[in-house]
Amino acid sequence: VGQRAVGLRIGPVGVAFSATRARDRRWIRAFFRPFLARPAAGFWTIALAPAGAPAAKAVRPRVETLPGGRFRVVSRRFEAELSTQARSGIVRLATPAVLGTFLRAFLGHVLPQNNGLLLHSAGWSRRGRAFLFPGRSGAGKSTLARMCPRAEVLSDEIVLVQRRRGGWRAWGTPFHGDLACGRPRPAPLKGLFFPAKSRTWRLSRLTAPEGARRLLRCVLSFDSDRPSYDALLGAASDLARSARSYELSFARALPPGRGLAALLN
Amino acid sequence: MSETRYRHARRLAQRRIAGELFVVDPAHRCLHQPQGAGDTFWDWLGDGASVPELVERAAEEFDAPRAQLEKDVRKFVRELLRKKLLEAAS
Numbered sequence: 001v002g003q004r005a006v007g008l009r010i011g012p013v014g015v016a017f018s019a020t021r022a023r024d025r026r027w028i029r030a031f032f033r034p035f036l037a038r039p040a041a042g043f044w045t046i047a048l049a050p051a052g053a054p055a056a057k058a059v060r061p062r063v064e065t066l067p068g069g070r071f072r073v074v075s076r077r078f079e080a081e082l083s084t085q086a087r088s089g090i091v092r093l094a095t096p097a098v099l100g101t102f103l104r105a106f107l108g109h110v111l112p113q114n115n116g117l118l119l120h121s122a123g124w125s126r127r128g129r130a131f132l133f134p135g136r137s138g139a140g141k142s143t144l145a146r147m148c149p150r151a152e153v154l155s156d157e158i159v160l161v162q163r164r165r166g167g168w169r170a171w172g173t174p175f176h177g178d179l180a181c182g183r184p185r186p187a188p189l190k191g192l193f194f195p196a197k198s199r200t201w202r203l204s205r206l207t208a209p210e211g212a213r214r215l216l217r218c219v220l221s222f223d224s225d226r227p228s229y230d231a232l233l234g235a236a237s238d239l240a241r242s243a244r245s246y247e248l249s250f251a252r253a254l255p256p257g258r259g260l261a262a263l264l265n
Numbered sequence: 266m267s268e269t270r271y272r273h274a275r276r277l278a279q280r281r282i283a284g285e286l287f288v289v290d291p292a293h294r295c296l297h298q299p300q301g302a303g304d305t306f307w308d309w310l311g312d313g314a315s316v317p318e319l320v321e322r323a324a325e326e327f328d329a330p331r332a333q334l335e336k337d338v339r340k341f342v343r344e345l346l347r348k349k350l351l352e353a354a355s
Contacts, residue, residue, distance in 0.1 A: 209285035216287065216296055229278035229289045237282045 007039035008032050011160035011171035014043035024048050027096035032174050035184050044087045051094040055079040061105040063223045073105045105222040112231035116162035118220040123159040124151035129190035130170035134218035140195040142178045147260045154183045191244040198249035211245030270354040272313040306341050313354035
C-alpha cells in the first residue's frame with residue numbers, strides 16, 4: 001500500500017485498493033467520494049490488475065470458498081481471489097466501473113462472518129437512530145427514502161448492518177438507486193419497517209419468524225456454499241430476534257396530520 | 266423408494282429462528298420452510314430415515330389413519346427429492 005492506494009471505508013470494512021492505472025484511482029475517488037478513507041491497520045489490501053479472459057459466463061458474480069481461508073469472486077466482468085486471513089487479494093478487471101459489483105459480492109461474503117449483513121433496504125438516520133425499509137426491487141424503498149426531508153438518507157438501495165457492542169448499527173453504502181446518497185457514519189438501529197404498498201398508512205408489528213422470513217429475502221449474498229450461508233443465517237437470526245420488525249403499509253401521500261417519522265416512532 | 270434411506274442434502278444451511286425452520290439451498294439461492302407436520306418429518310430425516318421408518322414414527326406421533334400418514338409422508342419426500350433437498354444416506 002503506497003501512493004497508488006486509494007482507501008475506502010464502507011461501514012466497518014476498510015479496503016485499500018492498490019491500482020497502477022491512474023484512471024482506476026480517479027474513478028474510485030470520484031465514484032466513492034463520501035467513503036474515501038486513509039488506509040489504516042486492519043484494512044483489506046486489494047490490488048487491481050488488468051482482466052484476462054472472462055472466468056465465468058454469468059454477469060452476476062458468484063463467491064466460492066477455497067481451502068486455506070481464501071475465496072474467489074467470479075463474474076464475466078471480473079475475477080478476484082482473496083485471503084480472509086491475510087486480508088488481501090487481487091481483482092482482475094477491465095474497467096473500474098465494475099468495482100461496485102465486486103464490492104457488493106465481497107461485503108456480502110465477509111460481513112456475515114463478522115455479525116453483519118448487506119441488505120436490500122432504504123434507510124434514514126433521524127435523531128441519531130436508523131430506520132430501515134428492507135425490500136426487493138419495486139417495494140417502494142426510494143419512495144420512502146424521499147418521505148422524510150428532515151432525516152439523513154443512509155441509502156435508497158443497499159444498507160449495511162452489523163452487531164456491535166450495545167446492539168445493531170446501520171450504515172449507508174455507496175450503492176444507491178434513484179437518489180445520489182450514502183451516509184458513511186453509523187446510527188443505532190431503531191427498527192426494520194418492511195414496506196407494503198397500500199391506500200392507507202398502517203404499522204403492524206411482525207413476529208420474529210415473520211420478520212426473519214422477510215429479512216432473509218432482502219439479504220444480499222452471492223455466496224454458493226453452506227459455511228457462508230450458515231454464517232449468514234446466524235447473523236440474520238440474531239438481527240430478527242433483537243430488532244423490532246414491522247410491516248409498514250404506505251400510500252403515495254404522506255400520512256394525514258403527521259409526518260412519517262411520527263408514525264414510525 | 267420404499268427401502269431407500271434419505272437425509273438432508275449436505276450442501277444445505279439451516280437454522281431455527283424463534284422456533285421456525287429456515288432452510289437455504291446455496292446452489293439455487295432458495296429459501297425453504299417445511300410447515301406443519303413437514304417440519305417434524307424434516308427433523309426426523311436429519312439422521313437419515315426411509316419412508317417406512319418415517320411412516321412408523323408418524324403413526325406413533327400423530328393421531329391420524331395410517332394410510333393417510335403414508336400418503337402424506339410419500340408426498341412430502343417426493344417433493345423434497347424433486348427440489349433436491351434430500352440425498353440417499355449411505
